[in-house]
Amino acid sequence: MSDNQLLNTLSKLVSEGRNPDTMDLDSVSTLELVGKINHQDKLVPLAVEKELPNIALAVDVISDAFKNGGRLIYCGAGTSGRLGILDASECPPTFGVEESMVIGLIAGGHDAIFRAQEGAEDSPELGKNDLIKTQLTNKDVVVGIAASGRTPYVIGALEYANTIGAKTVALSCNPGSAIAQCAEIAISPVVGPEALTGSTRMKSGTAQKLVLNILTTASMVKIGKSYQNLMVDVKATNEKLLARAVRIVMQATECDKEQATKALEGCEYEVKTAILMQLTGLSCQQARAKIAKTSGFLGQAIEHS
Numbered sequence: 683m684s685d686n687q688l689l690n691t692l693s694k695l696v697s698e699g700r701n702p703d704t705m706d707l708d709s710v711s712t713l714e715l716v717g718k719i720n721h722q723d724k725l726v727p728l729a730v731e732k733e734l735p736n737i738a739l740a741v742d743v744i745s746d747a748f749k750n751g752g753r754l755i756y757c758g759a760g761t762s763g764r765l766g767i768l769d770a771s772e773c774p775p776t777f778g779v780e781e782s783m784v785i786g787l788i789a790g791g792h793d794a795i796f797r798a799q800e801g802a803e804d805s806p807e808l809g810k811n812d813l814i815k816t817q818l819t820n821k822d823v824v825v826g827i828a829a830s831g832r833t834p835y836v837i838g839a840l841e842y843a844n845t846i847g848a849k850t851v852a853l854s855c856n857p858g859s860a861i862a863q864c865a866e867i868a869i870s871p872v873v874g875p876e877a878l879t880g881s882t883r884m885k886s887g888t889a890q891k892l893v894l895n896i897l898t899t900a901s902m903v904k905i906g907k908s909y910q911n912l913m914v915d916v917k918a919t920n921e922k923l924l925a926r927a928v929r930i931v932m933q934a935t936e937c938d939k940e941q942a943t944k945a946l947e948g949c950e951y952e953v954k955t956a957i958l959m960q961l962t963g964l965s966c967q968q969a970r971a972k973i974a975k976t977s978g979f980l981g982q983a984i985e986h987s
Contacts, residue, residue, distance in 0.1 A: 697829055697855045697882050701875035719884075722877045726888045729855075729871040736869045737896055740851045743867065744823050744897060745904035747849065748783070752821030754898070755813070756786045757839040759803030761883040762827040762853075762890060763788030764795055769894040775923065777898075777907045778915035784898060787812045789835040806838025813839050820847030825897070828852075829886035831859020831870070840864040853893055855886040869893055906978035909934060909957065914980055918951045927953050935960040954980045962987040 704718050730737075744754050756766025767786030774781050789808060790799025802808060813824065824843040826836040831854030841864055843850050852865035855873055862868035871893065873885040902908070907915045912934055918924040931942035934957045945956035949966040958969040961984060969983075976982035 695830055695832075695856050696872055696874060697876065697886050698880050699875035700879050701877060704877045707878065719877045722874075722885055723888060726871070726873050726885050727892065729873045730889055730892050733869050733871050733893070736867055737893060738900075740823075740825070740867050740869060740897055741900040741904065743849045743851070744901040747821060747823045748901060748905050750821055752819070752823060753782065753816075754784045754901070755816060755818070755822055755824050756784075756827060756894075757809060757813070757824060757836055758787070758827035759789035759794075759833050759835050760798065761887045762829060762833070762836075765887060765890050765894060766825070766827050767795060769891075769898055773898055773902070775917055775919060776913055777902045778917050779902075779907075785816060787816070787839070789833075803833050803835045806834045806841070809835040809838030809840075810842040813842050818843060818846050818848055823849040823851065825851040825853060826861045826865060827854075827890055827894075828859075828861055829855045829882035829890065831856040831861050833861070836861050837864055853890055855882065855889055906976075906980070909954070909980040909984075914954045914957065915978075916953055918946070918953075924951070927951060927956075931956050931960060954978070954983075958983055958987065 707715060707718065747754065756770060758766045767788055770784040770786035773779055773784040788794045790802030793799060794802060824839060826840045828836045837860055840850050840852065840861060850865040851867045851869065852861040853869045854861055855871060857870050857872055859870065862870060871889040873889050876882060876884045878884065912930050914930060916923060916927055916930065918927040927946060928939060928942045930953055931945060932939060937960055941960060945960045949955040949959060954973055955966060955969045957980060958964060958972060959966060964972065964987065972983045972987055973980060
């Protein structure tokens with residue numbers, strides 16, 4: 683794409699426009715400055731709310747993929763790529779899943795997480811190749827993330843995913859974007875021009891973070907990773923998470939700390955198993971078998987005990 687073509691493209695993007703409410707950022711007081719930024723941030727959840735039907739469609743596709751042995755793979759560049767990696771990295775400790783179940787890819791690879799890799803996002807072939815390295819299959823879901831909606835790396839990844847038969851989702855902050863045209867499901871929260879023109883790590887990044895939070899959390903809930911609103915597949919891998927596991931057992935069963943700790947110690951700190959043991963008096967093996975019969979849905983296991 684020539685310089686003139688790129689300038690013309692950027693001029694048409696909502697996310698690249700100048701915000702009429704923040705034209706005086708460099709001349710107001712500090713309190714007014716941060717107030718203006720905060721006011722713009724308040725608009726983000728409202729923009730995400732308008733996309734809930736499309737987000738729900740994506741959640742159903744992702745949770746179905748998980749049930750059938752598929753994976754969720756995020757692809758993005760810059761801030762968008764880092765947000766995908768952040769969301770993916772939080773899934774194993776929160777939901778007790780394998781690291782390979784949710785994967786984050788960023789243009790430029792590992793080094794790009796910490797510093798910009800100039801030019802990496804301009805290569806559609808790089809997006810395709812990074813997906814090939816994951817051994818993508820038609821069981822997987824690929825979510826392309828780009829605030830502008832035009833990042834070549836993301837377009838290349840989505841186009842390749844389509845040829846494999848994987849499900850595709852586009853997350854951008856511009857309506858009718860290029861990546862939206864490449865995907866089966868388009869999520870496009872339009873947050874408007876940034877407080878600082880073109881700084882899409884701000885409102886656009888916040889919108890993307892909110893959507894990604896929903897995609898993984900709701901999908902995990904739909905495959906049995908919660909009981910009520912408790913994260914019952916948390917892995918007690920450090921002191922904080924161990925304390926959280928004890929507290930979750932206490933909250934779910936209304937028992938005391940000693941009882942919760944004893945139950946956890948009796949089942950290798952499996953929170954679901956400990957809760958069912960505490961509520962029903964079942965042994966560790968019996969509780970595990972009950973949970974397995976309900977495909978991991980603790981609420982159903984409790985109902986049938």
